[in-house]
Amino acid sequence: MMWQALLLFSLLFFGDQFCSIYEKQSDGVLFELTKKKDTDAQWMKVQVCSDEIIRVIASPVKSFSTRPSLMADKTVWEPVNWSMKQLDDYIEISTAKLKVRVKQETGAVTFLDKNENIILQERSADGKVITPARVMDEDTYNIRQFFNSPEDEAFYGLGGHQNGIMNYKGHDVDMWQYNTIDIIPFLVSSRNYGILWDNNSRTKFGDIREYKSISSLKLYDKDGKEGGLTAEYFSDTEFKNLFTTRTESRIEHEFLDVNDKYPAGFSKNNGSIRWTGQIGSDVNGVHKFRFYVSSYVKMWIDGKLIVDSWKMNWLPWTHLPTIEMLPGEKHSIKIEWIPFEGYIGLKYLDPINEDTKNTISLYSEVADLIDYYFVHGSNIDEVIHGYREITGKTPMMPKWAMGLWQSREHYNTQDEILSVVKEFRDRKIPIDNIVQDWFYWKEDKWGEHEFEASRFPDPAGMIKKLHEKYNTHLMISVWPKFYVGTKNYDELNNKGLLYTQNVLKKQKDWVGPGYYSTFYDPYSTSAREIYWRQIDEKLFKLGVDAWWLDSTEPDIQSNLSLPELMNRVSPTALGTAARYLNTYSLMNSKAVYEGQRKSDPDKRVFILTRSAFAGQQRYASATWSGDVVARWSDLKIQISTGLNFSISGIPYWTSDIGGFGVEKRYEDQEPEHIEEWRELNTRWFQFAVFCPLLRSHGKYPYREIFNIAPEEHPAYKAMLAYDKLRYRLMPYIYSLSGMVTQNDYTIMRALVMDFGKDSRVYNINDQYMFGPALLVNPVTEFNAREREVYLPEGTGWYEFKTGKYFNGGQKVIADAPYSDIPVFIKEGSIIPCGPEIQYAAEKPDGIIRLFVYTGKDGSFNLYEDENVNYNYEKGKFSIIPFTYSEENKTLKIGKRLGSFNGMIESRKFEIVWITKTKSGALDFSMTPDEAVTFNGNEIHLKLK
Structure with a gap:
């Protein structure tokens, strides 16, 4: 339909200022806006989805993209009684619960309650910014939406982020999937509304700038000479045997594919590095730092220890310290790092030059238009109800999933699994689920989904015995990964349903001598169907009860820079990896959920993933927080991670009890550390009993209660008592699960x-x-x-x-x-x-x-x-x-x-x-x- 042929329109003027043309449609109001700048919206629609759900779409051109949403499950809404009227300089849309006012001059939207109290307001000037961009050889747009926010407002959600932050007001969140990060672009306010940001690409809440090299700061060595920090390289891990010293103006050893060089002859596996000196800035204000690091590290600013961390060498994590600096000031800095083949990078941002104290924003890297839902309720439960109205309801999980899951990395044989479960039953330790982690297959057959016969001679018989003798279920790890030369690889590859770059680059993995591999493309309907059929034939028909879908970021190769990671998993069947960056786990879960419901319509699906995205709850998918480590600081961080994940709308969350990664002092069961190990596991277990799911998992030492401590030890007694308490509470817990499905409830509640x-x-x-x-x-x-x-x-x-x-x-x-x-x-x-x-x-x-x-x-x-x-x-x-x-x-x-x-x-x-x-x-x-x-x-x- 041509714009000139619209049934109802109004041409509005303020002096000689052209403002907008609008049309009332059956489900909302369509606006043509004055495009004063290239970054302005030209078309905008305010869609009335329900009395308390309003969708806002803003396009840079005179059309709306027809590209389907992956997160939204509901695309057709029941008719709602609403009205529209023109008032002064705005158009007002009214439902039974809300008023929505659109400024005619700018298209800025304000959401109000029936008493005309402002709930949320877009920024009136330049509130919508749609910037032409080229990303991965695609002409597209960067989008950003600004909102006003009163000082006393608090924000939650956005998925699970390992930063210890509960309230995100005043903080920045960079959203792309990572081993220990889960992305759900749903922002929830203490004012009882949420913003569901319908975009699949890299997204940012708050500051959108990229961190830059510390070489842009004023750097001084330990003697006060300007030009860089003093970098001392040691040939041991105790900072004693000096190997060499040099001046360095940056610390950038973050990725496999992009890295500064170490001094020739320095051993990253046996050495250590100390950076010392001073930093300063010509800019006044709070400087934000991004300290991305693995292995053992300590960082001091002005003599104060602000980072004391250990992470597995292959899984770095981010610390975000801030320093308020004045021109001419110098601040001492010292970093001590024991690499053990790990990664490290220190970057920063200058103070932001705009007043953001009472402003928030959401930004995405790849988009056709701005598309968000305003979801309101009388409380946050109603807000989450609105989220699930849009993205899909949560099915009932099987009742056994509410009990204890026992896992380790990994059970090596059929006998190990059966003997562990027998030990639980003999000791009368309640349990419902034993988990088979990766590597049950023959070493060079990753992706075949077949048990190696020498270690698992009768998997069907094993599962039958678990079911019939021990009343225990089996969850099994399945990756989206395939080794070159396997039958399943060949089937998918011959149909063009695999990502090719990892193989073309001859990237070997870490198993044995290293094998060539890649991941399948779940954005293809055909690929999803084949993927499930391969699983069905080799595993589901054996009687497997649940699916652990690992590495769903997708982590096709750890420690690649983000541009290279996207290159390795692009193109997808739907478009570039940049456009669909955060949605792999959603589509992978869809493959298994829809596949199993066709194969066995009566058996409840249960999926555990390492990543999540908005809408994933509709595929019976729970999420764990990734490969966190056995440290007290990580235990504490899990609390806010799980709470913000849950308030984001996906109700089933858990973590690795005791932490997945383990320091050598615990691995070796050193006498001076074993009691701390036992207490850490006990405290983590006590916390996990009151999480939606109770899951014990990690690297050696083994995590079974009886392997952590002897029967007379307080750790054993405490964990057993809390396990029994969990089972005593089963009527309460399963009723909460019923409330999730029937009433859109949330179990783990901020x-x-x-x-x-x-x-x-x-x-x-x-x-x-x-x-x-x-x-x-x-x-x-x-x-x-x-x-x-x-x-x-x-x-x-x-x-x-x-x-x-x-x-x-x-x-x-x-x-x-x-x-x-x-x-x-x-x-x-x-x-x-x-x-x-x-x-x-x-x-x-x-x-x-x-x-x-x-x-x-x-x-x-x-x-x-x-x-x-x-x-x-x-x-x-x-x-x-x-x-x-x-x-x-x-x-x-x-x-x-x-x-x-x-x-x-x-x-x-x-x-x-x-x-x-x-x-x-x-x-x-x-x-x-x-x-x-x-x-x-x-x-x-x-x-x-």
Whole structure:
């Protein structure tokens, strides 16, 4: 349709200033904007998706791209009642919940509630910036959207980032997939809205500039001479035997393909390096540094130790220190690094010259247009509901997935797997899932998906025994990687469904003598179908229960620069790797989810990936935080990583209990370090029990409880007790899982989700809610036997182990003996717990004990279904509602809603009342206050 033929339009003038033409359409308003600069938008549409979801699309030309969204699952929306009117200098769109005002002169959008309070506002001047660009030989656009933000606003989400930051206000986030980073471009505000940024490419929140070489700063050696830092190279790892000294104006040894040279003869494997001197700047203000490094490193600024880190040599990580500098000032710097064949780079940014204190922005490298959804709700749960309305609902995970997973890198034989599971059962340590990591195949057959017969003589029999004798499930690692010459490689290669650059460059991997390999292209429908068929024929038909999809960034070769990495996985079937950079795991998960649902429509899919992207939850995909290391600092960082990941809309997250990578001092089980190793694993396990998924995994030493410590050791006792607690809580946890699917709930909850009116929780990065009842406070320091806990205001709290009552809105010093981490229970909570069990589906008719924490009204719904199939999609599930009235001091067990095959018709409930004057632990040995038999009809129980 030609613009001139639009049914309704208005040509608006302010003096002689041409402003806009607009058309009311069935689902929104289309605008033609005045394009004053090449970077302005020309067409814009404000689409009304629902009463609280508004989509904004802004194009640099008079058309909108028809390129389909990968994240959005819902592209056709039900009609919504809305209206439009022209007011002064803006167009106003109204729904039942929102008002949206579009400035006629600039196209700037403002979102308001029904009382005309501003929720979110685009920056009025140059709010949308669409810059022509050429990326990977494609003519495209860089896009950037600016929003105003009040000073007291906090921001969360954006996926999982290993930076320890809870609130991203005032911080920068560079978003592209990495081993320990998960990208979900959904930004959630403390003001109860979210911005879903529909773009697949590299994206930045905040400062978009690229870090630059420190050679642009003023550098002085240790004697004060300008020109560079003093670099001392040592032939040992203890900084004693000096090999050579030179002056260096930069530290750039970051990548395989782009690197400065070391002095001739220096050994990166046996040596060490110390940089010393001073730095200064001609620019006044806060300078941001990016310190990217692996192996052992320490960094001092002005004599203060600001980095003390260890990472595996092949997996560097980023530290982001800042230094406020004035022209003429000098700041001392010292870096000590033991490379062990690792990587290091130090770069910086000058102070930003624009006032960004009350402005935020989102930027993407490759785009046809700006495309974002404004998602509003009365609370953050409703915001996440909106995210899942757009990107897809989360299916039910199998119930067994809520139990303990045991893994290691890796079980080498069939006998190892069976003997480990037998040991769990003999010791009565609850477990549900044993995980087979990589390398179960013959060394040169990566991608064949076949067990090596000499080590796994009867994989089908092994899986059958796991199922029938041990009531245990098997998850298996499957990579998107194929060795040249394997049958599966040849099939995909002959159809042009593999990336070719890694092979053409003759890149060998790290296995044995090194083998040539590449990854498949999941952006091709044909490739996804073949990939699944190959897995189905070799693994699924054996009885495998779940899929561990590793290396889904895709990490085709570690430690490549980003441009070279994109070159290795380009082109895709849909376009350049730059355009689709962050979506590989989404499409790979799609291959397995859709494939299994066709192969066996009744068996629930369960997928674990190392990467995530918006919408991935619809493919029954959970994510773990990648190859983090066994350090206390990494344990603490997992908390904020998991919380921001979860608030980004994907509900199932976990980490490697104890950390994947292990220092030699732990590997060798040195006597002076073994107790720290045991305590670290214990504290990590205690934290993980209150995560959506409970997964023990890592390199040697082995991570089974009985391999970490002997039976009489407090570490063994504590981990066993917490494992048993997890299984006691199974009715609560599986009900939370039901809430995820039925109500778009989030299990692992940043405090802002439940206590958004208490601004003191905005930056707390080491406390969270596990469901509606439990305030979890992990212990993240060696030998700590207490920790500070903030109890959010607006409610009272009961201490988990004693039942002691505390008022909210205060900090307390909570006991943290080796055996326990501090947990508090919110008043008004009803927690259903089951009997002691060894696997999740054991004793389905067991007595359920209801712990009722009085002081406020409360409710909880007990969800049950058939645990392993998709009959719940046909309505086959039940809910038993519990409601407590503080005024009447009465617990109501409501009438059962729904039914399913095998449902326990008659249940016994035991009631334990916890009050301010009658304290009591969440204790299963105590005599309950009363017991009732429930046959599906309503029961009222009075507090006595």
